[in-house]
Amino acid sequence: MxxxxxxxxxxxxxxxxxxxxxxxxxxxxxxxxxxxxxxxxxxxxxxDESIAPQDDETIDEDDSLSFIPGLRALRRENNEKVWNHGTFEVAAKRRGSIEVCAPSATRDGDTLFFFLSSSGGHLPLQLDQWTRGAECFKSDNKQQECFRASHCINKDGPFCVEFRDGRMGGGGNDLGTVMFYKRVTKDNPGCWVVELKDGTTWAVVTAITNVNERDPIRDFSGESCDKSLDSVFPSVHGKENDVLLMSSSFDDPASPSSFSPPSGASGLGYIRVKGDAGFLYGEELDHTGETGKSITGGRGGPHCKDALLSVVVNRGERV
CATH class of the missing domain: 3.30.1040 (Carboxypeptidase Inhibitor; Chain A)
Known part of the structure; x- marks a missing residue:
């Protein structure tokens, strides 16, 4: 056929x-x-025209639909403009561990951004040979702000089992995401195993080019209850040629069409795991300043069922 x-x-x-x-x-x-x-x-x-092919862009045969929302990001002919070398998604096959791999197109010198998410479970705050760059933990759907690592008051090894921020407190294990990063060298293994404690866990890893090695993260912000049927990613500060990554962990089943990429962004990764879903979007910034809130398209889903992270990857001078 x-x-x-x-x-x-x-x-x-x-x-x-x-x-x-x-x-x-x-x-x-x-x-x-x-x-x-x-x-x-x-x-x-x-x-959206902003992610349709331009005159200086080519589409590989395997990527012929890559500019359709929810699918892979565009690859440009000029290597200096290529900012993404692919994405890898995986769900834990069993409780206790998850095996994660770098995207197949990853190259020496790229930086991996590893978004580890869990529903009904705890996540590690530290991983050997990785640096934590951002996090958002929730103890219930309507929690007004993300718990951060600095809010942890009780640990079990690398896992935080209790958070406290003023009057807010809890285990932070209703829904959460931790983002880690590391620079790729020829000696790095292509895959690695993360030990888990409990819950339903999944991972989305993307490879970004030409990242500032000393200061990879220019800015980040989390959102625990956006009070919208869409996913409303918080505004962050970036500079021209930086990359904005937007991660959503959704505590219900959802298809890519339910949460299509925000205007100007491309869908980098998507995974559905039992009763949950994970999304990763990205875009190269064309200006310096606040990004403003980024809002997904599609029909959306119940509000305050997601945990959101906006992360600006520094691809310019040292901060």
């Missing part, structure tokens, strides 16, 4: 419409006489 794909781009003032035509050729069921039948299916997708 062969599939033939054709992409037709139609420009409008505000957006681009992509028509994906899938033509399937196969023998008819009548006597095997060699006649061919054709089935044509049309899929219409609304695509």
């Amino acid at each position: 062969m599939y033939k794909f054709a992409l037709v781009l139609l420009s409008t003032l505000a957006q681009t419409t992509v028509l994906v035509e899938s033509t399937r050729l196969g023998r008819t069921a009548q006597g095997g006489d060699g006649k061919m039948e054709t089935q044509v299916k049309m899929m219409q997708v609304q695509v």
Whole structure:
């Protein structure tokens, strides 16, 4: 069975419409006489122009749909403009540990950003050979602010089992994400195992190019209850050519179309795990200053069911 794909781009003032035509050729069921039948299916997708291919960009055959929201980020022909070398997603197959790998296109000198998330479980605050860069923990859906590592008052090894921030307190194990990072060298293993304590756990890892080695994180902020059906990522400060990564852990089943990328961003990673889902979006910043709040598209889901992180990756001078 062969599939033939054709992409037709139609420009409008505000957006681009992509028509994906899938033509399937196969023998008819009548006597095997060699006649061919054709089935044509049309899929219409609304695509923001900011992530559609530009004149200086090419799309590899394997990445022919990479600019459709929810799928992989664009690769540009000019290597100096390529900021993402792929994403890897995995769910823990059993309680007790999770095996995580670098994206297959990762290169020596890239920096890996490893988002480890859990629903109904505890997450480590430290990992050997990794640096923690951001975190958001929740003890219940309507918790007004993320617990941070600095709010931990009781540990069990690398795991925080109790947080306290003023009048807010709890185990922080309703939903949470911790982001770690490390620079890739030729001596690094391609995969690694993280020991777990409990809960449903998943990981999303993305590789970013040309990251400032001394100060990889320019800014970050978390959101524990955005009071919206969409995911509303908090504003952070960045500079031109930095990369904004936006991670969402969602405490309900959700499809990519339910939370399509915010305007200007691409979907880097998505994973569905039992009754939960994880999303990662990214964009290269084209200005210096506050990013403003970034809001997903789609129909969304119940409000305050997500734990959100906005992280600015420093790809310029030392902060």
